[in-house]
Structures are given as structure tokens and as C-alpha cells.
Amino acid sequence: MTTQVIVLNGGSSSGKSGILRCLQAVLPDPWLAAAIDAFVDSLPASMRNSDSGIEFAPDGGVNVGPEFRTLQKAWMEGTAAMVRAGARVIIDDVFLGGAHSQEGWQKVLAGLDVLWVGVRCDGAVAAGREIARGDRVAGMAESQAELVHRDVFYDVEVDTTDTESLECARIIADRVTP
């Protein structure tokens, strides 16, 4: 079976976006990126920090409201439709609900050949990278590091604590069926 979708799941500042760009560079075919960050950017500004939308608390916690969930669901359906229409897609997401978030994607991607990838990074190291990036709410990296992997299953796992993004991408690419 040809791999049609790659799902990267990991906490904030774990290195998913870097791995995604490296995957796009090393995979022989063109793959589209579908990142939860881009979805958030496509929301009305008023939803980007509100109770009904998404809220980034000063302690690094992230809360999402009912309107966010409705639109997020539609975004997931749309992403699956892109794959069904013939695009290879790499999804870059943060499973704030752990296994529950994965079930959501499983329903939406039913019948497609998915490669599930866990992107791990030691919480303290991710917190340091969050400071080095300078554009994230402090605390997100640490608070999400374990949480997002709770009861999630993977086809392959990489750990950016001691492995470069490009090397992680190569490990993942080896598991992609052309």
C-alpha cells in the first residue's frame, strides 16, 4: 500500500515543523503541509485569544472552545479530502487530547494509508528551544511534552532531543511506501 498521509504528532517546540520541511526535501514526490498552526492563522483574529476560540494561557496551557472545535473538525475533513483528491499530505498536529485526538483523525482518514509518527523531545530541552525561538508563550513546550503522546500509537517514533531534524526525516522517509 502506498503511504498517502503522514501524521506528525508532538508537543510545541518538539521540532515538528523542521522535520516536515526536511521530509518535503528528502521525499522524492511532492508532499503538501497541513499544519495546525496554519489552521489557527486562518481563524478570525477575534477567535485567536478568546473563550470560544483558542486561548494561550500565561502558564503555557492551551484551551479550545466549541467554535474552535467545529472549525477544526471541518479543517480535518478538508485535509482528508485533499488526500482523497490525490495530494500526498503531511499533517503537523498537537494531540492535546492524546488518544482521543488520534481517534478523531482515524475517523476522518478512514480508508487511507496513514503513517503515524510520534515526535518526542525531552521537556526541558524543548523548553530551552522555546526560549531560543522567542515567539512562543513560555511553558507550552514543557506542559505538552508528555501529554500529547498519552495512549497514542505510532508506526514510527523519533526523538529530537539528540537527533537532528534531517536525520529524523530520513528515519521517517524510510517507512514511507512509495
Place this chain on the structure above:
Amino acid sequence: MTTQVIVLNGGSSSGKSGILRCLQAVLPDPWLAAAIDAFVDSLPASMRNSDSGIEFAPDGGVNVGPEFRTLQKAWMEGTAAMVRAGARVIIDDVFLGGAHSQEGWQKVLAGLDVLWVGVRCDGAVAAGREIARGDRVAGMAESQAELVHRDVFYDVEVDTTDTESLECARIIADRVTP
């Protein structure tokens, strides 16, 4: 019929993105943005200036190759699927193929209630705004100003030459059926 999709078509630097953000602010319900620029950003870096992908010529011309078209088609299908899944979506596109581009969207959006919006801007004025933005290839604004509207039909047209983005958004919002 409730408006489900708004399609904004206009040349580079005609002011579509500003109108889109104002529409998100003035419309009472939350609307998602689906912009061709965001689609281009989701492509592999290697396709962003190549024969098979998209090429921004030094004279402001834009050429797209076969692989770009394939992925763009899938992006369009995915965008339509988001609407079918319940999201209100504002599409921000540049109809480089004029009426032909519109036909593509018509097929993909068949059965949905679409508001077609033409965003016009005098070519010389758009060229000046391109300089003021400072992040676009010089010449795109001028070369696309007329081209993208060729034989395209609209439900409503706005002209940013002398009208502010927020005012244009209000004119469009008046045509949105809640």
C-alpha cells in the same frame, strides 16, 4: 439560501487579504480563510521556484507547472470539503486563467451557495502598493490587474483604488445571506 463560501478574486496587491481580515471582523459568524498564498507556502520549498511548481519571473509574471496544478486541484477539493463539513470559508485567490479559473472553482463548489466577489484596483495604484509592501516581486500587481478579471462574473465588485478595505468588507458583508 445561506451564503456558505465567499470567493475573493483579484490581482496581486489589490487588497484581498486586508478585505478578508476585515470580513472576518465584521461578519457575525466565524469564517475561515483559505488563501492561495497559504497554499503556496504549504508546498515543498523546491517547488516554490521551479518549472514543475510555481515560478515568479523577474518581470512579475507567474508560471505554474503540472505538479503545481495537481496539488492546487486537491487544495481546491479540500477547501470545498471544509465548507461541506460545516465551515464558512472565504477563499482568497488570483484567477490567472480568468474565466477558466472560475469554472474550476464552480465545479469544485457545485451545490454550495457561493458569493463571487471581484476585487479591483487600478494597476498603477496596485503597483505603488506593491512597492510600499516591499515583499513582492515588482511587476506582479500591474501585470495581473486586468488579466484576472477577464470574462469572470461577480455577484458584487469592490474597488480598493479609492475605497478602504473595511468599507469594501462592509459592502460585501451586506450581500452575505445569514
Place this chain on the structure above:
Amino acid sequence: MTTQVIVLNGGSSSGKSGILRCLQAVLPDPWLAAAIDAFVDSLPASMRNSDSGIEFAPDGGVNVGPEFRTLQKAWMEGTAAMVRAGARVIIDDVFLGGAHSQEGWQKVLAGLDVLWVGVRCDGAVAAGREIARGDRVAGMAESQAELVHRDVFYDVEVDTTDTESLECARIIADRVTP
């Protein structure tokens, strides 16, 4: 006397940055940009929203603390030194203190040939453009529109309410002595 420095003063979203880029494009010699926004970006992240640094209040107000003032003063001295070292410089600032802010620059730029430019924009129009930009705290444009011009004198004034950035830049460029 050859103009050595151009100082653009105007409220948030009045169009200073666009005029600056157009000035760089229309003036025959190369001019460096020195923008207060770039200065703020060069501060430690911890000072970018704190009592001792700069604080963007939810109502659009901006408060700066003692440490911000100290570093800002040094930035102003450094900018003047660039001019004395031979660079033509366009300063893009927001005179939150009106005439008092101008006196600060006058001291620092003493002996240099300065062109003082007021960039005006109707408060309601600037507030609309703030929404269209989508990346500013709502209310800054409106609250700064009049405030920053209080008792400030200018060699030339432009008003972006009904005049394009490029046209404003040409009006200013006509007053630059080569």
C-alpha cells in the same frame, strides 16, 4: 545643505512603514531605515510586555518603563551616530510624548540636517487599516492618531487618508536636498 536624516512621525497604522519603503525606492541614493518597531524587536522578549519595558494595553494604550527609556535613548544616539558616520537614515517613530519626543530627537540629531515629516491619517481610517493588517492591538491607531502630533513642528506633512504611500513619498522626496 544636504538632507542627512528624514524623521517620519505618525500614529500606529498611519502608513509610515509603507512610505519609508517607497522613499527608499524613489530617492536616488541608498537610505537606511531606523524604525522604532525594529528597536522594540531588538529588546529581550521579557521586556516586550512588562512594566519596566513596553506594555501594550488591551485598549490600545502603550506604556513604557524606565529601562525601555534608557535603551531607547541609546538607540537614538546610535541612530544619530550612523548618520554622522555617513549613512543617510530615515527614522520611523511614534512620538507618544508629542513635542517632548521631538525635543529628544533634536538634541540627539543636533548639527545634522533633518527633514521633519508628519504622517497624518484620520483616526477612523487608521483604525480600519489596523483591522485589515490583523497583527496589531486594536485601538492603538485611534488612540495615537492626534496625540503624536501634539505641538510637533514639521517641514512637510502628508496625509495618507486619501493619498497613496508612493505619492506621499514623492511629496517628501521633493523636499529632500541632494
Place this chain on the structure above:
Amino acid sequence: MTTQVIVLNGGSSSGKSGILRCLQAVLPDPWLAAAIDAFVDSLPASMRNSDSGIEFAPDGGVNVGPEFRTLQKAWMEGTAAMVRAGARVIIDDVFLGGAHSQEGWQKVLAGLDVLWVGVRCDGAVAAGREIARGDRVAGMAESQAELVHRDVFYDVEVDTTDTESLECARIIADRVTP
């Protein structure tokens, strides 16, 4: 003697900006950033890829012309003046001329207490990070990795190949005299 300036020198994608932000976070006093990238952004758009300005060749090489050098010299003088005016400053530069570039800064910073820091990174690793960033001309990292350190002396050297930015920042901070 109290350290007044920290100069970080390293090739493209060696991790200087990340270390700079971590230094701003770990040092007890506020330090301003003065980055060569911000200087390039302050140039007229027309100089950002031209013979007289700065040219990023497709192979990753970087060439600078006479007008670039003149303005760069003024920027260096301005940066030194900020320090003399009382600001603590971290300079983030790429010594394309090796020891010759350092001599330029030594003249400009004469009489100030400078901490010279070499930021090293294995060329192949930096090239991988360049891909992961996705916004740099491919080849710059590799071609600059050794070049920029030629005959340059340092007070302290860090190597990001196997050391995190935050840890590098702590090593540097230990050498800063308060």
C-alpha cells in the same frame, strides 16, 4: 571590567540568533540585539539583491558591493555608539572576511570591554538545519561554516553541533562580567 558588548560570530544556520535570544533571557540585565540580518532588512529593497548591495548567489555564496560596505560601516559605528550611550549590546554577525572583519569591529569598538564569542557548528549539521528552517538559500551554511572563523580569536567558543542554544548561552553568560 564590566562586559559592555558581546560579539557572536558564526556561519549561517550555526544557531547565533537562538543563542542571542537565550542570552537575553539568562543575563540579569537587559541586553539589546544588533544583528547583521536586521541591518540587511533595513536596506532599500533594490540593494538586497544587486551588485552594489548584497547578492545571495544560488550556490550559497554571498557577495557585498561598495555601497553595502559604506552603510555597513555606518551601522557598525552606530552600534558602537549605542554601547557608549549606555546600552549593553549583543552583536550577531557573520565574519565573511574572517580576521579582517574582526579588525573592523575592533577599531569601531576600541576602548569598550568586548567578549568575543565563536559560534561553531559542523558544516553538514548546519546544512541540515538550513533545510529544516526552509527560508535560507541552500548552501550558505556549508560554505560559511569554516570560512568565518579563519584567524579570528575568541574569549569563548561554543559548538551547537551537540550543545543546545540555552546551554551555549549559559557557557557564554558565565564569561560576562557584571
